Amino acid sequence: xxxxxxxxxxxxxxxxxxxxxxxxxxxxxxxxxxxxxxxxxxxxxxxxxxxxxxxxxxxxxxxxxxxxxxxxxxxxxxxxxxxxxxxxxxxxxxxxxxxxxxxxxxxxxxxxxxxxxxxxxxxxxxxxxxxxxxxxxxxxxxxxxxxxxxxxxxxxxxxxxxxxxxxxxxxxxxxxxxxxxxxxxxxxxxxxxxxxxxxxxxxxxxxxxxxxxxxxxxxxxxxxxxxxxxxxxxxxxxxxxxxxxxxxxxxxxxxxxxxxxxxxxxxxxxxxxx
Numbered sequence: 341x342x343x344x345x346x347x348x349x350x351x352x353x354x355x356x357x358x359x360x361x362x363x364x365x366x367x368x369x370x371x372x373x374x375x376x377x378x379x380x381x382x383x384x385x386x387x388x389x390x391x392x393x394x395x396x397x398x399x400x401x402x403x404x405x406x407x408x409x410x411x412x413x414x415x416x417x418x419x420x421x422x423x424x425x426x427x428x429x430x431x432x433x434x435x436x437x438x439x440x441x442x443x444x445x446x447x448x449x450x451x452x453x454x455x456x457x458x459x460x461x462x463x464x465x466x467x468x469x470x471x472x473x474x475x476x477x478x479x480x481x482x483x484x485x486x487x488x489x490x491x492x493x494x495x496x497x498x499x500x501x502x503x504x505x506x507x508x509x510x511x512x513x514x515x516x517x518x519x520x521x522x523x524x525x526x527x528x529x530x531x532x533x534x535x536x537x538x539x540x541x542x543x544x545x546x547x548x549x550x551x552x553x554x555x556x557x558x559x560x561x562x563x564x565x566x567x568x569x570x571x572x573x574x575x576x577x578x579x580x581x582x583x584x585x586x587x588x589x590x591x592x593x594x595x596x597x598x599x600x601x602x603x604x605x606x607x608x609x610x611x612x613x614x
Contacts, residue, residue, distance in 0.1 A: 341371055491542050493595035511538050511546035519604035520611035526569050528579045529555040539594045547601030549590035553579045559612055
């Protein structure tokens with residue numbers, strides 16, 4: 341798409357926003373706008389699903405309530421951009437500069453913000469569930485009532501961030517206890533041993549380095565007619581009734597949501613619906 345075509349789309353979109361005759365909502369789904377200069381552009385409520393804005397200049401742009409699902413915003417300049425209530429689920433914002441951006445109420449579910457700059461950003465009420473926030477910089481960002489469950493926060497800078505949501509620890513610190521793991525349609529009942537290393541994650545799951553397999557159950561709670569079941573993530577990792585399973589590469593960093601360990605829930609029903 342050339343600059344003149346883009347300029348015309350923005351002109352018609354502005355008319356549409358103002359309810360003027362001849363206006364047309366911007367539909368830039370899947371468009372290649374790599375490196376485009378859209379500083380200060382008004383793209384409120386525009387359809388930008390899957391658009392490629394790799395390295396684009398978007399400083400001060402208005403994307404309120406726009407659809408940016410799956411958009412590519414790698415290393416984009418989004419400083420001071422208005423992204424309130426914007427749908428950015430699954431978007432690639434890795435390396436993007438979001439300094440002082442307004443992301444209040446934005447949907448960033450499973451978005452990739454690896455290495456993104458979010459200093460002084462407004463993230464109040466934002467949905468960051470399952471987002472990749474590895475090495476993201478939240479210095480001075482406001483996270484009041486934001487959802488961070490399941491987010492990967494390894495190496496993220498949360499120092500001086502404001503109103504960080506409390507993410508409860510669900511894994512007992514000491515002693516042995518019972519855990520439940522869903523594996524290939526079964527529930528594996530585990531005894532987390534008293535000397536096992538363990539940690540909570542950023543959602544309701546826990547993980548440990550070793551556990552004893554007590555029983556394998558059907559989802560309805562009845563005893564299964566099998567004594568062994570493979571992990572749904574690693575078919576070589578086998579759970580056998582009566583045996584102790586171990587994960588030698590256990591990672592104690594709770595912010596690393598999908599790291600090595602035996603993942604389980606302390607509540608059976610949570611394992612069933614997982």
